[in-house]
Amino acid sequence: MIKFINVDKEYANGVKALSNINLSIGKGDFVFLVGPSGAGKSTLIKLILKEENPSSGRIYLNNMDITNVKNRRIPYIRRNVGVVFQDFRLLPNKTVYENVAFAMEIVGSHPKEIRRSVPTVLGMVNLSKKADCYPDQLSGGEHQRVAIARAIVNNPPVLIADEPTGNLDPDTAWEIMKLLRDINRRGTTVLMATHAKDIVDAMQKRVIEIEKGVIVRDEEKGVYEHEI
Amino acid sequence: MSMKFRVLKNIIKQGFQGMWRNKGMGLASITSITAVLVILGLVFIIILSLNNLVVDTKDKFDEIQVFLEDDINDEQISTIQNRLENQNGVSSVTFQSKNEALEKMKNDWGEEGYLLEGLETNPLPDTFIVKLKDIEYADEIAEDIKDLDGIDEVQYNQDIIEKLVLVANYVKTGGMIIVSILIFVSIFIISNTIKLTVTARKREINIMKYVGATNGYIRGPFIIEGVLFGLIGAMLSIAAVYYGYEYFFNTVSDRLYVLFTIYLVPPTILLKDIMTIFIAIGAGIGALGSLVSLRKFLNV
Numbered sequence: 208m209i210k211f212i213n214v215d216k217e218y219a220n221g222v223k224a225l226s227n228i229n230l231s232i233g234k235g236d237f238v239f240l241v242g243p244s245g246a247g248k249s250t251l252i253k254l255i256l257k258e259e260n261p262s263s264g265r266i267y268l269n270n271m272d273i274t275n276v277k278n279r280r281i282p283y284i285r286r287n288v289g290v291v292f293q294d295f296r297l298l299p300n301k302t303v304y305e306n307v308a309f310a311m312e313i314v315g316s317h318p319k320e321i322r323r324s325v326p327t328v329l330g331m332v333n334l335s336k337k338a339d340c341y342p343d344q345l346s347g348g349e350h351q352r353v354a355i356a357r358a359i360v361n362n363p364p365v366l367i368a369d370e371p372t373g374n375l376d377p378d379t380a381w382e383i384m385k386l387l388r389d390i391n392r393r394g395t396t397v398l399m400a401t402h403a404k405d406i407v408d409a410m411q412k413r414v415i416e417i418e419k420g421v422i423v424r425d426e427e428k429g430v431y432e433h434e435i
Numbered sequence: 436m437s438m439k440f441r442v443l444k445n446i447i448k449q450g451f452q453g454m455w456r457n458k459g460m461g462l463a464s465i466t467s468i469t470a471v472l473v474i475l476g477l478v479f480i481i482i483l484s485l486n487n488l489v490v491d492t493k494d495k496f497d498e499i500q501v502f503l504e505d506d507i508n509d510e511q512i513s514t515i516q517n518r519l520e521n522q523n524g525v526s527s528v529t530f531q532s533k534n535e536a537l538e539k540m541k542n543d544w545g546e547e548g549y550l551l552e553g554l555e556t557n558p559l560p561d562t563f564i565v566k567l568k569d570i571e572y573a574d575e576i577a578e579d580i581k582d583l584d585g586i587d588e589v590q591y592n593q594d595i596i597e598k599l600v601l602v603a604n605y606v607k608t609g610g611m612i613i614v615s616i617l618i619f620v621s622i623f624i625i626s627n628t629i630k631l632t633v634t635a636r637k638r639e640i641n642i643m644k645y646v647g648a649t650n651g652y653i654r655g656p657f658i659i660e661g662v663l664f665g666l667i668g669a670m671l672s673i674a675a676v677y678y679g680y681e682y683f684f685n686t687v688s689d690r691l692y693v694l695f696t697i698y699l700v701p702p703t704i705l706l707k708d709i710m711t712i713f714i715a716i717g718a719g720i721g722a723l724g725s726l727v728s729l730r731k732f733l734n735v
Contacts, residue, residue: 296638313646
């Protein structure tokens with residue numbers, strides 16, 4: 208589903224963010240991306256989202272070579288990837304329902320389809336009752352659930368979560384993890400960048416660790432830190 | 436409804452919303468566009484009227500007079516006539532004998548015509564009056580015939596026309612410079628207005644990008660907002676220029692400055708011209724203003 212072959216990324220200012228990255232994430236995988244801040248996790252995600260282009264190497268997404276694509280193709284590539292952020296990024300002047308529907312309007316979905324899909328997805332994230340609430344009436348966990356609903360409403364094959372539990376208390380963080388696990392079980396590939404040691408250790412999923420721009424570990428059913 | 440059409444509807448809706456949200460700065464944009472177009476309208480009216488004057492003057496002066504020597508014989512006259520008739524750009528050649536010339540002069544002088552009675556000899560020469568299709572041909576013809584036997588002098592009024600064309604050109608250039616500067620200023624004001632909408636919607640735009648909105652979808656509303664400002668400015672200025680000019684035109688006509696009004700464009704004809712021009716320029720300024728601000732802010 209996601210494949211990096213010998214990928215290097217050096218920013219224009221000379222900072223080498225990633226070097227010789229090789230990784231392959233299959234369809235339906237659940238992968239944690241761990242490592243200290245500034246190790247290159249964000250850059251890796253930006254490469255998948257085509258916010259940045261690699262300096263060398265090749266990147267594949269959904270069996271497409273996305274290494275070099277024209278700017279006007281980028282939006283269509285992004286439709287294959289749902290994204291969830293630490294800071295939720297909801298629109299404050301839209302209701303929960305509208306925030307989710309917005310993602311469908313952008314890609315030109317039929318209104319009938321929107322009316323059908325949005326309630327279904329809100330049901331999945333357990334927010335049916337809050338459909339008409341505005342973001343400032345929601346708790347942090349609810350915010351993130353709306354963001355997840357928005358990320359998956361267009362059925363992307365890949366979901367990227369960039370520290371989705373970073374702003375949440377432990378109990379709420381676990382709710383979100385369960386939700387991500389459910390989404391993954393339905394066949395969506397999930398790539399989650401995180402610092403949450405307990406979550407990574409408990410989930411027993413594949414762990415890719417990056418340090419100073421290099422993959423230092425890639426193991427199935429891994430834990431957050433090296434065992435010494 | 437097809438997908439494309441729904442997307443388009445969304446874009447247009449957002450454009451209108453943006454305009455409404457930005458009423459304050461929008462007013463500044465509309466005012467600046469209206470001002471530019473009103474001034475353009477004035478320049479346009481002046482240029483058109485000057486043009487009429489030039490064309491009319493050209494018509495009046497599109498002849499050359501060929502004065503013949505006193506001791507000319509009939510053979511020479513017919514040679515010259517032949518030569519004239521075969522020139523490029525000649526529409527007619529008329530012979531005016533010295534007696535006819537004197538008669539004409541007496542008529543022109545009217546009451547004072549009797550003064551000419553006292554003349555012992557007729558001082559006026561026989562003349563060929565050559566009507567030209569265009570005054571441009573005059574130099575060429577004069578050059579060609581001036582050495583023929585029996586021709587005293589070739590006379591025409593290129594000067595007046597050249598001066599007039601020169602003035603018209605100054606007005607055109609000056610007007611265009613002023614209008615260009617004002618267009619530039621309007622584009623700047625519009626781009627600042629659109630910048631406000633972009634900033635207000637930064638979050639939304641960021642999210643749109645991640646959900647996979649195309650550049651067109653993101654930019655469309657801003658361009659529409661700019662174009663709407665431009666179109667409103669165009670409407671206002673069309674009304675202002677048309678009604679203002681009509682009032683001026685009627686006042687001038689009422690007071691019977693006919694000499695002046697014949698050179699003025701009739702308001703209804705002006706309306707037709709400025710409608711297309713103003714709408715095109717207004718919408719163009721709006722779109723360009725948006726694009727200028729988007730180029731900086733929406734690098735995806």
